[in-house]
Amino acid sequence: VPGPSSADMARAFRSVRRDPLTFLTEVTERFGDTVAFPVPGAPAVLLNDPAHVRQVLQTSARNWGKQTVQYAALARVTGPGLLACAEPNWIEHRRLAAPAFHRRRLEAVSEQVRDAARTVLADQNPTAHSGSVVDVSPLMHRIGLDAVGRAIFSSDLTASTERLLDASSAAAEFIVRLGRSVLPTAQWAPTRTNLRLRSARRELDAVAVDIIAARRRTAAPSTPDFHGDDLLGLLIDSELTDVEIRDELITMVIAGHETVAAALSWTLMLLAEHTEIQDRMRAELGALGSPVSMLTPREQLPITRAAIDEALRLYPPAWAISRRSLAAERVGDVDLPAGTLAIISPWLLHRRGKSWPEPTQFRPERFIQGAPTSGYIPLGQGPRLCIGRDFALGEMLVVIGELLSSYRLDTPPGWTRPEPETLVAVHPRGGMPLRLTPADHH
Numbered sequence: 001v002p003g004p005s006s007a008d009m010a011r012a013f014r015s016v017r018r019d020p021l022t023f024l025t026e027v028t029e030r031f032g033d034t035v036a037f038p039v040p041g042a043p044a045v046l047l048n049d050p051a052h053v054r055q056v057l058q059t060s061a062r063n064w065g066k067q068t069v070q071y072a073a074l075a076r077v078t079g080p081g082l083l084a085c086a087e088p089n090w091i092e093h094r095r096l097a098a099p100a101f102h103r104r105r106l107e108a109v110s111e112q113v114r115d116a117a118r119t120v121l122a123d124q125n126p127t128a129h130s131g132s133v134v135d136v137s138p139l140m141h142r143i144g145l146d147a148v149g150r151a152i153f154s155s156d157l158t159a160s161t162e163r164l165l166d167a168s169s170a171a172a173e174f175i176v177r178l179g180r181s182v183l184p185t186a187q188w189a190p191t192r193t194n195l196r197l198r199s200a201r202r203e204l205d206a207v208a209v210d211i212i213a214a215r216r217r218t219a220a221p222s223t224p225d226f227h228g229d230d231l232l233g234l235l236i237d238s239e240l241t242d243v244e245i246r247d248e249l250i251t252m253v254i255a256g257h258e259t260v261a262a263a264l265s266w267t268l269m270l271l272a273e274h275t276e277i278q279d280r281m282r283a284e285l286g287a288l289g290s291p292v293s294m295l296t297p298r299e300q301l302p303i304t305r306a307a308i309d310e311a312l313r314l315y316p317p318a319w320a321i322s323r324r325s326l327a328a329e330r331v332g333d334v335d336l337p338a339g340t341l342a343i344i345s346p347w348l349l350h351r352r353g354k355s356w357p358e359p360t361q362f363r364p365e366r367f368i369q370g371a372p373t374s375g376y377i378p379l380g381q382g383p384r385l386c387i388g389r390d391f392a393l394g395e396m397l398v399v400i401g402e403l404l405s406s407y408r409l410d411t412p413p414g415w416t417r418p419e420p421e422t423l424v425a426v427h428p429r430g431g432m433p434l435r436l437t438p439a440d441h442h
């Protein structure tokens, strides 16, 4: 399998660290859809052919586990929660958590997500002056966190917001440092990082312990149905230990707010750049006659849904997914031995010229006209597909609906797009300053 030499990797070391997306793009341009990295021991391959990706994530998923550096780093923060855990525990956890993400439940939480968006927007009062420039990225983090709290734990996290945001960003930094070796470069001796991780984990634990204790206090466990059908209720009513419950809560905090916040920031950027699409969305949303809900059918919001899909194509927050093979397997025309590390990048796949005409253009219509059915994996694929998929898409819809009903977005003077920064999710480096004007302002 072709790929960069050790000398290439050594030369690229700094740029890989700073900007792995450009590095990955360059290696696929140079070597094709399957690229091998020079590492000792079992091979590490980048897979960028949609058929190969489907094989690893879906049809042959049983042979490709999460025993990778990326997930080991994540597990240092979340413990073996649903996202990081490997078989055989995974299926049990997934079954347990699934009802908390069912449609029934989403119907119940739309209002809470809308409240989260309204509260944060009102608190920030972004348009005290019409046309003021606002960094929407921190706002989206707050909304993401608040929505997870209200909808998944039925808890008001506002009192802990700062602690949680700080702790998750410290944790994210740690995960990134360790997980970076997903692109095999150098080993880390992260002593300082380890210390920061420990304190971040302590903070996250403390908040989780409070949430669990508060719920247990609320009523006698003997009361039927008391614990409720949110995730926290399901976990408390299960056989899980408190430590396991804590891991799941922290998993949801980490997996559930960073990703959504990043997705929303990039979507708002694209809408600010494309005010004609924004106007069509505003008209479509206005024609509903009532505020949009997490479950408003796609047919009623074709352009709005398509814009969200297209934003997740161009800026998929989860930029790299890794797996390791348990047994030898042939992928395409390559025989991969047991222990092979597969690196899959939604970012690369979504910008692959062979799959997407004019791949770097924001063209929501492609999702109305029938986009490719494979090679689009912003929320993963196969059995380990994002459990929060419908929740996340619904949340984006509600938050964008709220924003567009009140504001017009455009780019500030002298606009240049923020660079993508690959943390756990791909975030806009330095934030996302956009101009917000009240929608009824003339």
Ligand code: HEM
Pocket: 082, 083, 084, 094, 148, 152, 251, 252, 255, 256, 257, 259, 260, 263, 316, 317, 318, 321, 322, 377, 378, 379, 380, 381, 383, 384, 385, 386, 387, 388, 389, 391, 392, 393
């Ligand atoms: C899994 C992306 C929102 C919880 C995943 C995976 C991706 C992903 C790509 C698969 C990872 C892999 O196969 O290695 C996203 C994006 C989101 C989002 C882009 C927002 C736009 C959420 C939300 C939650 C969540 C809101 C929870 C509240 C999880 C969990 C898993 C997961 C628990 C692991 C599922 C399993 O392995 O069974 N997500 N996610 N995600 N996500 Fe999300």
